[in-house]
Amino acid sequence: EAGVAQSPRYKIIEKRQSVAFWCNPISGHATLYWYQQILGQGPKLLIQFQNNGVVDDSQLPKDRFSAERLKGVDSTLKIQPAKLEDSAVYLCASTLSLTRTQYFGPGTRLTVL
Amino acid sequence: AQSVSQHNHHVILSEAASLELGCNYSYGGTVNLFWYVQYPGQHLQLLLKYFSGDPLVKGIKGFEAEFIKSKFSFNLRKPSVQWSDTAEYFCAVNFPHGSSNTGKLIFGQGTTLQVKP
Numbered sequence: 001e002a003g004v005a006q007s008p009r010y011k012i013i014e015k016r017q018s019v020a021f022w023c024n025p026i027s028g029h030a031t032l033y034w035y036q037q038i039l040g041q042g043p044k045l046l047i048q049f050q051n052n053g054v055v056d057d058s059q060l061p062k063d064r065f066s067a068e069r070l071k072g073v074d075s076t077l078k079i080q081p082a083k084l085e086d087s088a089v090y091l092c093a094s095t096l097s098l099t100r101t102q103y104f105g106p107g108t109r110l111t112v113l
Numbered sequence: 114a115q116s117v118s119q120h121n122h123h124v125i126l127s128e129a130a131s132l133e134l135g136c137n138y139s140y141g142g143t144v145n146l147f148w149y150v151q152y153p154g155q156h157l158q159l160l161l162k163y164f165s166g167d168p169l170v171k172g173i174k175g176f177e178a179e180f181i182k183s184k185f186s187f188n189l190r191k192p193s194v195q196w197s198d199t200a201e202y203f204c205a206v207n208f209p210h211g212s213s214n215t216g217k218l219i220f221g222q223g224t225t226l227q228v229k230p
Contacts, residue, residue, distance in 0.1 A: 003156075031216060042117075042203050042220030043157075056217060091157070095216060101147075102218060104157035 002026065004105035006092050012111045018080035021108045025073070025094030031055075033102065034067060034077050035091040043091055049075060082112045115140050117206050119221035126194050127229050134189040134224050136204030145207040146187040147218065148178055152200045160202075163187065174198070196230045 005024040013019050025032050030051050035043035046065065048056040051072040060067070064083070069075040079086055089109050093102040120135040138144060148160040161172025168180040178189045187204060204221040 033217075040222065042205070042222050043218075044220070045217050048217060093157075097216075101159050101162060102216070103159075104149075106156040 004092055004094055004103055006090075006105040006108055008108055009106060010109050010111075012113065013082055014113050015084055016081040018078065019082055019110060020076055020078045021090050021092075021110075023075045023077070023092030023105060025075070025092070026103055029094035029096055029103075030072070031095045031097065032069060032075050033093040033095075034075070035093065037089040037091055037107070039088070046077070046090075079110075082110075084112050086110060087112045115206070115208050115219055117204055117219050117221040119202075119204050119224050121224045122222070123225045123227070125227045125229065128196055129193050130228075132189070132191040132194050132198070132226070134202055134204075134226075136187045136189065136221055137185050138187070138206045138219075139185070140206075140208050143209055145209060146178070146180060147205040147207070148172065148176070148187075148189050149203045149205060149220075150200050151203070157203070160189070194226075194228050196228045199226060199228045201225050 007022050011019055032049045034046045036046050037043040045059055047060045047067045049069040052069050065079055067077045089107040091107045092105045095102045116139045118137050146163040149157045150160045151157050160176050161170050161178055163170045163180045171177045176191050178187055180187050202224045205218040207218055
């Protein structure tokens, strides 16, 4: 079974630039999560999708972050404009249902200079 | 606010030593509990989970965890660690509230385990 795919794996940008991350969940997984993991901390949920609808985006800084999952499969997370404090690993996870295990992708390590 | 805390940030052990990593959460209701591991250069992987039933849960690679409801704890244990257990370990909790359960995980800050050969 293929795992959760993410790209790119690494990205370096300057502050005020924009960046986008892509996630392809495990086939058949209806629920998709984006987490932000700052160095030395545990992952923190940014946004959750159920198929193509947003379930929880309460922790998403909506003035600069946006995410979509138009066809209920792939998802894109965008930051515009980036700030220094956005430097982190962005993790995508998916699950069959809310009560099942979340499977994580390798993450995208973002460095904002 | 619901929170998860891991008491040990960095643990150094010699091979064959016993391991116990602490995890406490802040909510008194029903919880689903997880331990994830991240080996160097790899992604987060599930070690074990507890939803209900026997509070002593066995996971992969000889790890186990015990849910103690009265102490709001879910400590991870392994009787004899190996060099290959060097990794970062995260405790995570899902706080279901009936129909409003979104499956959201709240993670502790992680514990870095270094096993010396």
